[in-house]
Amino acid sequence: MSWTKKVLRINLTKGTCKSEPLNMEWAEQFLGQRGLATKYLTEEVPPKTDPLSPENTMYLITGPLTGTMASTAGRYSVVTKSPLTGVIACSNSGGFFGNEMKCAGWDMVILEGKAKSPVYIHIDDDDAQILPADEIWGKSVWEADEWLHAKHQDPQLRVAAVGVSAEKGVLYAGIINDLHRAAGRSGVGTVMASKNVKAVTIRGSKGVSVDDPKAFFEATTAAKKILAENPVTGEGLPALGTQVLMNVINETGAMPTHNWKHSVFEGASKISGEAMLEARDTDGKPNLTRNAGCFACTISCGRISTINPEHFSVQNKDDLHKSYAGNSGGLEYEAAWALGSDTGIDDLDALTYAQFVCNEQGIDPISLGSTIAAAMEMFEEGFITTKDTDGIDLKFGNAEALVKCTELVGKGEGFGAELGQGSAKFCAKHGHPELSMTVRGQEFPAYDPRGIQGMGLGYATSNRGACHLRGYTVASEVLGIPIKTDPLETEGKAGLQIAFQNATAAFDSAGICIFTSFAWSLEDVAPQLNAACEGEWTVERLGEIGERIWNLERLYNEAAGFGGASDTLPPRLLKEGATSGPAEGKVSGLATMLPEYYAERGWAKDGSVTKETKARLGL
Amino acid sequence: MAKMTVKLFATMMIYLPVNSTKSHGFDYQLKDETTVGYLIDDLKLPRNVIHLVLLNGIYVCMQNFETTMLKDGDVLAFWPQVAGG
Incomplete structure (x- = not known):
């Protein structure tokens, strides 16, 4: 349980909406959300596919905890091939859309092909329809949201939509749900608009079942207590939000x-x-x-x-x-x-x-x-x-x-x-x-790797192009979570980055928000999953799933033409020293960290995933 | 007389003096041999809340509070445990 074990496959070219069983063998190996959709993508979309062609497919997917009472369990991800980067895109969003999908009885909604004219997908529990969207094509997300709510006369309808930017081919257009939560990065909205889909609306009334309700209640209550008592998740984030970092990162001398x-x-x-x-x-x-x-x-x-x-x-x-x-x-x-x-x-x-x-x-x-x-x-x-x-x-x-x-x-x-x-x-x-200032065509997030060395390695190896949400070593290097490391040092950063990357992939596949990881480790997530899902879900198994997901994403990118040669940074970060602050004169030590990283990953010297590593992870 | 800047961020802003003029900070007059630990106690900052201390952008770990000397022109910034992203 916890998975609904049902997938809604929508073929826009043929105009069909079909229910199919979730591949539970893959769910056992990849958990859900980011990992499971990556498995579907790699099986169904050839790596060289043109991202804006009808042959590209989109996966809107929840995790096993999505829609449950676990804290932050409203997450869903959009996985597809990115038009901005040419590698895998996986954008994660909160709000109230993911849980609604789950409550309508679907683990995942797949959009394949291309509609002849603008449409939106309307899902009401088991019933799914492809409806005309000519009236809202050319309108903003906010206007489309208003129109859809009025049309269906349902204030609780959940809407995920693209704006005009996506329709016009802006390559970094996102999908916005609930007016201001975003599956924001890598142009997943551009792909949706290329299929002539303006929005997906969902109304779910079924609820979500878990395997062992009593154990689940206990596990989620214990985990919520940890969040409440932690100074970051219990006090700092509610008071100042993510913006608390502006002064921290600036004082650290790593503000781009x-x-x-x-x-x-x-x-x-x-x-x-x-x-x-x-x-x-x-x-x-x-x-x-x-x-x-x-x-x-x-x-x-x-x-x-x-x-x-x-x-x-x-x-x-x-x-x-x-x-x-x-x-x-x-x-x-x-x-x-x-x-x-x-x-x-x-x-x-x-x-x-x-x-x-x-x-x-x-x-x-x-x-x-x-x-x-x-x-x-x-x-x-x-x-x-x-x-x-x-x-x-x-x-x-x-x-x-x-x-x-x-x-x-x-x-x-x-x-x-x-x-x-x-x-x-x-x-x-x-x-x-x-x-x-990009890696694999995607723009950097907010941390200068000359002042936070581990992040340079993270950007260079990130499977969706430069990103902070794949391995957030800032937590350790600057903020001291879970332990403080020296941001100006390169030593030990390969192992640190790998630990963050693998754990993050597991969090991203569970249906919860990565911000819980400021207080939770996989040791806090495992009991919740173990109670929600049938089977044994241990910390070790989740760690292995995280590593498996990372390697599968890497293999897909390699096949798409983005292997080890693309694991680099712009010359500015490798050659021009920081102009002031604690990192003054320093450049990114990527050349030192990368070989160590490949070795610790069990990859070849050119950054390719070896047969042994594939066999070990069952890939 | 030697002076430096103290900055208090996030939920530690409540410890800012009412007349603080710089952005989230204020001038602090240095006495001879002022350490980070002395300053914390002098300003009555709660040690159990302090998590991240940066002296001119460089991290000062708690074990070094009593031995880290402050000098003219230094910038010392304090945060409780924070994170974002």
């Missing part, structure tokens, strides 16, 4: 600034979680209204905020933008650094506005901010001019330029369409590929 030319941002404190609590001069209110939680979450790190009503970004907006006047989701740390310090902008309201637009139009703010920052460097260096930018004065620190660029990417128009191709394509087109 001006397209990673620098690693300390003078304006960091003005756009920090602490600043979000301070009253504004105009209306006396702080940016932050309150925190918010996803389904079953006992942490509640989400931010609900407002923009200063007198800020330029919300002046003279038409009715379409009426939602900007009220509370909405944001600002999160990953959006704040990319849209803020990377572009040199310390205007909290401009960043909040840009994040709102990202939610409204379904854009990944990390890739957006990084691409704008790369374009700003190109502009300041004279590699592009106002003739290229639709007249926008694209200087570092120009908040009005950020707002304008964000709006253009949201609509996929003019210069926005070009920025929407991501920084790798943008910089290459204008003759300076070295200025793109």
Whole structure:
């Protein structure tokens, strides 16, 4: 139990919705969510498939704990082949969509083929329909959400939709559910729009069963107590959210600034979680209204905020933008650094506005901010001019330029369409590929690896391109969780990164949020899974599943043409020393860490997965 | 007279003096031989809440509080246990 053991396979080309049994043999090996969908993808989608062709398939999938009373059990993932990177895409989202899918009786919804005209998928327990979406094609996520709720006359309908950016081919468009929770990275929204699917709506009324209810109640209650008593998950995250990191990472000297030319941002404190609590001069209110939680979450790190009503970004907006006047989701740390310090902008309201637009139009703010920052460097260096930018004065620190660029990417128009191709394509087109701060085509998250060495190895080896959610060694190197290691040292980082990568893959496949891992280890997850699912679910088994998933993702990427040769970083991080802060003069020690990493993974010297390792993991 | 900057972040902001002017911080006058440990006690910061201490961006572990000397122009920042991402 806990799995519904049912999959809804929707073939958009044929217009069919069919129920099929979940492959339980694979579930035993890959658990659920990230791992299980990866198995389906690798079996069904050849690695060389064009990501935006009908031959690519999307897997919207829950984990065995999704929809249960385990803390944070509202998660679902979208797995497909990414149009931004050409490697595997796996984006994870919270909110209330995953649990609704599970309660409707489905572990997974598969979207294959391509519809002839715009459609949306409507799921009401066992009943699934492909319905016309012509009226909402060309509309934002927020407008589509409103229209779908009105059409079905159901306020509790859960909606996951793409915005105009995805329809227009922006390569880092995400899927937004519940207005502001996002399966954000790697362009999973772009793939959905390429299939002519605007939204998936779900209403589930069945509930979720677990194998041993009494043991499950005890295990989840014990685990919730750990979260409540932990200073991070019980106090810090609810109070300041992810944005608590802005000052930490800046003081550590690892804050990417001006397209990673620098690693300390003078304006960091003005756009920090602490600043979000301070009253504004105009209306006396702080940016932050309150925190918010996803389904079953006992942490509640989400931010609900407002923009200063007198800020330029919300002046003279038409009715379409009426939602900007009220509370909405944001600002999160990953959006704040990319849209803020990377572009040199310390205007909290401009960043909040840009994040709102990202939610409204379904854009990944990390890739957006990084691409704008790369374009700003190109502009300041004279590699592009106002003739290229639709007249926008694209200087570092120009908040009005950020707002304008964000709006253009949201609509996929003019210069926005070009920025929407991501920084790798943008910089290459204008003759300076070295200025793109990406790995395998995906933009970096918020940690300069010259100051946090383990993260450089993490970016270079991440299976979905540069990412912080694959192996978050920042927890150990900066924050001292579970133990403090020296961020400037390379020694021991290979083993640390592997431990984080494997454990994260297991967390991501269970149906829970990775933020629980600030307080939980697999020792806290195993009893919950063991009570929910039939069979024995031990820490050792979960560790092995994590390693198996990592290797399977790696094998798929290798076959797609992205093996060891793509395990590298941009020249700036390998050759240019940090300009100030504790890491001053340091570069990433990737060359030292990578061979160690390959050896500890049981891979060959060129980074390929060996036969022995495959056999050991049953791959 | 030698002075330095103390910064208090996240839920430790409640220990900021009312007249603190710098961003989440304030000036602190150094006496002779001031250590991190002396400063913590002088400002009545709760040791059980302090988790992350950065002196000019470099981590100071708890065992070194009493032996780490402070000097003119230093920036000393304090956090409780925090995380995000």
